[in-house]
Structures are given as structure tokens and as C-alpha cells.
Amino acid sequence: MDWLATQFAILADIFYYLIQVVHWTLLISIAAYALAVICGLVFGIARIWPSRPVRLMAGAYINVLRGVPLLVLIFFVYFGLGQIINLDRFVAGVIAVGVCYGAYMAEIFRSGIQAIDYGQHEAAKALGMTRWQTLRHIILPQSVRIVVPPGANEFIACLKDSSLVSIIGLRELTRAGREYASQHFLDFQTWLMVGLIYLALTLTLTRVVRWVEQRVAISGYGSARHNH
Amino acid sequence: MEAPDTIIEIKGITCRFGDMAAIDNLSLSVRRGEVVVIIGPSGSGKSTLLRCLNALEEIQEGEIIIDGVKLDHTHKQVHKIRLEIGMVFQQFNLFPHLTARENISLAQRVVRKRTRTEATQIAHDLLTKVGLADKIDAHPAQLSGGQKQRVAIARALAMNPKVMMFDEATSALDPEMVGEVLEVMKSLAADGMTMLVVTHEIGFAREVADRIVFIDSGRVVEMGRPENILNNPANPRTRDFLAKVLS
Ligand SMILES: Nc1ncnc2c1ncn2[C@@H]1O[C@H](COP(=O)(O)OP(=O)(O)OP(=O)(O)O)[C@@H](O)[C@H]1O
Numbered sequence: 001m002d003w004l005a006t007q008f009a010i011l012a013d014i015f016y017y018l019i020q021v022v023h024w025t026l027l028i029s030i031a032a033y034a035l036a037v038i039c040g041l042v043f044g045i046a047r048i049w050p051s052r053p054v055r056l057m058a059g060a061y062i063n064v065l066r067g068v069p070l071l072v073l074i075f076f077v078y079f080g081l082g083q084i085i086n087l088d089r090f091v092a093g094v095i096a097v098g099v100c101y102g103a104y105m106a107e108i109f110r111s112g113i114q115a116i117d118y119g120q121h122e123a124a125k126a127l128g129m130t131r132w133q134t135l136r137h138i139i140l141p142q143s144v145r146i147v148v149p150p151g152a153n154e155f156i157a158c159l160k161d162s163s164l165v166s167i168i169g170l171r172e173l174t175r176a177g178r179e180y181a182s183q184h185f186l187d188f189q190t191w192l193m194v195g196l197i198y199l200a201l202t203l204t205l206t207r208v209v210r211w212v213e214q215r216v217a218i219s220g221y222g223s224a225r226h227n228h
Numbered sequence: 229m230e231a232p233d234t235i236i237e238i239k240g241i242t243c244r245f246g247d248m249a250a251i252d253n254l255s256l257s258v259r260r261g262e263v264v265v266i267i268g269p270s271g272s273g274k275s276t277l278l279r280c281l282n283a284l285e286e287i288q289e290g291e292i293i294i295d296g297v298k299l300d301h302t303h304k305q306v307h308k309i310r311l312e313i314g315m316v317f318q319q320f321n322l323f324p325h326l327t328a329r330e331n332i333s334l335a336q337r338v339v340r341k342r343t344r345t346e347a348t349q350i351a352h353d354l355l356t357k358v359g360l361a362d363k364i365d366a367h368p369a370q371l372s373g374g375q376k377q378r379v380a381i382a383r384a385l386a387m388n389p390k391v392m393m394f395d396e397a398t399s400a401l402d403p404e405m406v407g408e409v410l411e412v413m414k415s416l417a418a419d420g421m422t423m424l425v426v427t428h429e430i431g432f433a434r435e436v437a438d439r440i441v442f443i444d445s446g447r448v449v450e451m452g453r454p455e456n457i458l459n460n461p462a463n464p465r466t467r468d469f470l471a472k473v474l475s
């Protein structure tokens with residue numbers, strides 16, 4: 001019984017220690033994801049833009065960023081670019097994770113746009129709408145429901161990968177875990193607790209994603225209210 | 229100055245897909261207020277012809293002049309020329325995420341720059357005209373095929389096109405809904421709208437067309453008054469085709 005009580009006390013102590021930095025994990029993830037959505041939209045649209053140079057540029061971005069390990073990208077941004085411009089750890093981490101996930105998001109947006117029947121483009125064209133107007137008023141609103149489920153899942157992946165940013169010294173969950181473990185020599189309990197906190201976050205997010213998915217599905221054609 | 233009598237002038241256009249000429253050195257002119265029905269076998273180039281007129285396909289040779297303006301593909305403002313022509317598709321192509329009112333008012337607002345109030349008023353008037361005033365807030369999924377097509381017609385009309393083109397507007401409909409759409413098209417013709425109609429509805433052609441154009445292999449084989457083309461086709465290919473569709 002004593003042993004169990006001690007273990008609980010240790011775990012509680014670790015939990016208390018870690019929970020104080022958990023907001024950094026969330027902040028990096030949210031900021032990086034926001035950047036990823038923006039990059040994804042821009043490059044996803046560019047990927048299928050009629051102009052060939054634009055398409056090639058977007059293709060290069062997507063292939064390069066998907067082909068480089070995120071860890072290497074983080075080093076490159078923080079240490080490499082850091083020699084030219086002074087980036088703090090948070091900004092460097094957000095940029096690295098954001099542009100990396102932007103490449104994945106771009107592919108998701110691209111397929112969401114391409115999933116829309118070509119007749120929709122033609123009808124809009126025939127009404128005299130420009131490409132941009134068509135995209136904004138016709139295609140993207142319909143792509144949303146296709147893009148949301150995989151797009152939201154990327155947030156969960158992004159949250160997990162934010163742990164890599166610990167390597168450049170940003171005190172988020174994983175970094176704090178390393179500190180605690182090395183100070184108290186309690187690796188088993190520490191990493192168990194770090195894992196449990198990540199798990200709690202991702203499971204919660206999974207439920208949120210399900211909920212959003214259902215909302216998007218329910219507000220399907222025929223009951224959605226669109227206000228222009 | 230009075231507007232010239234000819235509204236569409238097609239001079240020797242060719243539209244190729246790879247090596248195959250879907251439209252092959254075709255010429256045709258359409259008078260203001262005329263209803264031209266285009267008939268021809270599957271793959272003869274009827275849809276392609278309409279699509280060329282709307283700059284949805286590019287022509288490699290010849291020229292198209294619409295109400296005095298040459299259709300130019302390299303033209304940055306091609307979408308402005310395009311909106312002088314209303315197009316109704318076989319598959320309706322309504323925007324599924326928008327209500328009937330929004331389907332009709334969207335392009336009015338973003339292209340014609342009308343206010344929301346104006347656009348809504350026009351949407352309401354046009355839906356009344358096609359007999360769907362009560363469906364103004366319905367989404368396409370809540371409409372029957374015939375109703376969808378009538379909304380699509382209203383949507384095209386809302387842009388005040390000078391010409392309306394119909395590409396087999398009733399072919400995707402259940403038989404009992406064909407009539408309601410043809411009625412709308414007849415009333416448009418009666419209002420004096422210039423119309424280019426691709427259809428297999430020979431009855432409609434006989435009743436409404438000023439002229440029937442029979443095309444095959446991307447060329448005009450024969451054209452003339454409905455009674456002449458339908459009753460005494462001069463060309464054997466026209467005769468074959470009519471024998472098939474009328475049987
Ligand atoms: N985008 C395209 N790419 C390649 N070939 C095409 C394309 N569009 C049409 N064609 C070809 O051009 C020819 C004319 O096609 P079109 O659709 O104009 O015929 P149609 O008279 O409308 O036939 P239908 O009565 O079946 O609708 C056909 O041989 C068709 O296969």
C-alpha cells in the first residue's frame with residue numbers, strides 16, 4: 001500500500017510540474033496549424049491554378065516540405081535561418097511546423113477543390129464569374145465539408161509533432177518532461193505521464209473533430225443557412 | 229442607330245480536340261429574336277458549338293461575333309462577353325449549397341454588381357415567371373429535376389443575356405417533367421428572346437423554331453424552316469437521323 005501511495009504522489013507531482021507548460025504545447029500547435037491552413041489554402045489553390053509557373057512553384061513547395069524530416073526543418077529554421085535573422089524559439093518552431101503541415105494541408109485542399117463537379121465551374125463561368133469569384137463563392141464553400149475531416153485530423157498530428165520543438169529548447173510538454181526526468185531520475189513515471197497528457201489532449205481533440213464533422217454533415221445541402 | 233439585325237455571326241470556325249475537329253469550318257448567323265433549334269446525331273458537335281459560343285471551348289480557326297463584339301480567347305475580359313449569353317445545361321449545374329434565391333442572385337451581385345435587394349427582387353420576379361415563387365428558399369436537393377431546370381433558366385435570365393442557349397435542357401428529366409420546362413422555353417421565345425436550342429424534342433422544334441439546323445461531323449448539313457427540314461429533308465443524312473428520332 002505504501003508503495004502505491006508513493007507512486008501516486010510521484011505521478012501527481014509530475015502532473016503538476018507538466019501541466020504548467022501544457023499551454024505552450026497548445027499554443028505552438030494552434031499557431032502552427034493556423035499557419036498551415038493559410039499555407040495550405042494558398043498552395044492548394046496554386047497547385048491547380050491555370051498558370052504553369054504558379055503550379056510548379058506550389059508543387060515544389062509541397063514536395064520539398066513533405067520530403068524533409070520535420071526535425072531537420074526545425075533545425076534549419078532555428079539554427080540555419082537563425083544565423084541570418086534572429087528568430088526566437090517559439091516563432092522558429094511555429095514556422096517550421098506550420099510550413100511543414102501547410103504542405104499536407106495543401107494536398108487536402110487541392111483534393112477538396114478537385115472533388116467538386118466540373119459542371120459547377122462551367123456554370124459559374126457561363127454566368128460571367130471570374131476564376132477567383134468561382135473559387136470563393138462556389139467551390140470553396142462546397143469543399144469545406146470534404147476538407148474538414150482530414151484537415152482537422154492534421155491538427156491532431158500537428159499537436160503530436162509539436163513535441164519535436166522541444167529540441168530547440170522551447171519549454172513545452174516534452175521539454176519539461178526531459179527536465180523532470182533528468183532531475184529526479186524518474187524516467188518511467190515521467191514519460192508515462194507525458195504520454196498520458198498527450199493522449200488526453202488528442203482524445204479530446206478527436207471528439208471535437210467528430211463533433212465538427214457531424215455539424216458539417218448535418219448542415220448539408222437543404223438545411224444549411226448561408227448568409228452572404 | 230437601330231441595332232443590326234444579326235446578333236450572332238459565326239464565320240468558318242473550327243474547334244479541335246487533338247486531331248479530331250469537333251466543329252469543322254462551320255458558319256452560321258442568327259438574327260435578333262430568332263429561335264434556332266440545332267439537331268444532329270450524338271457526337272456531331274452540337275454541345276461543342278454552344279460551348280464555343282460561350283468561350284467554354286477555344287476555337288482554332290474562324291471567328292465569332294456576338295452583338296458586334298468579336299469573341300477573343302486571349303481577351304482578359306472574356307467573362308464579360310460570356311455573360312451576354314445565358315447557358316442552360318443538361319445537368320442543371322445548380323449550386324447545391326445555395327438556395328434558389330441565392331443561386332439566382334449570386335452572379336447578379338458579384339458580376340453585375342447589383343445590390344442584394346435588387347438581386348433578390350429580380351430572383352423573386354424570375355422565379356414567379358417560371359412558376360416557382362414558393363421555392364425561393366429551397367435548396368436544389370429539395371427540388372425535382374424540372375424545378376431545378378427552371379431555377380437554372382431563371383438564374384441565366386437574371387444576367388439579362390442577349391442570347392439564351394439550351395443544351396439538351398430536358399434530356400436529363402423524367403418524361404412528366406419535360407413539359408413544364410418546355411413551357412418556360414416557349415414563353416421565352418414568345419417574349420422575343422434570341423435562342424439557340426439543342427434538343428431531341430422534335431415537337432418543340434416544329435412548334436417554336438424559326439429555323440432548324442441539322443449538323444453532323446461538326447458541319448451544317450442542312451438548315452431551313454421547320455416544316456421544310458422535318459417534312460422534306462433534302463439531305464439523306466438528315467432523313468436518316470429524323471427517321472430514327474421520329475420512330
Ligand atoms: N473535352 C473534349 N475532349 C475531347 N473530345 C471531346 C471533348 N468534348 C467533345 N469531344 C468530342 O467532340 C465531338 C463532339 O462532341 P459534342 O459533345 O459536341 O457532341 P454532341 O453533338 O453534343 O453529342 P450528344 O448528342 O451526345 O450530346 C465528339 O466526338 C466528342 O467525343
Ligand SMILES: [Mg+2]
Nearest residue numbers: 274275276395
Ligand atoms: Mg451534347
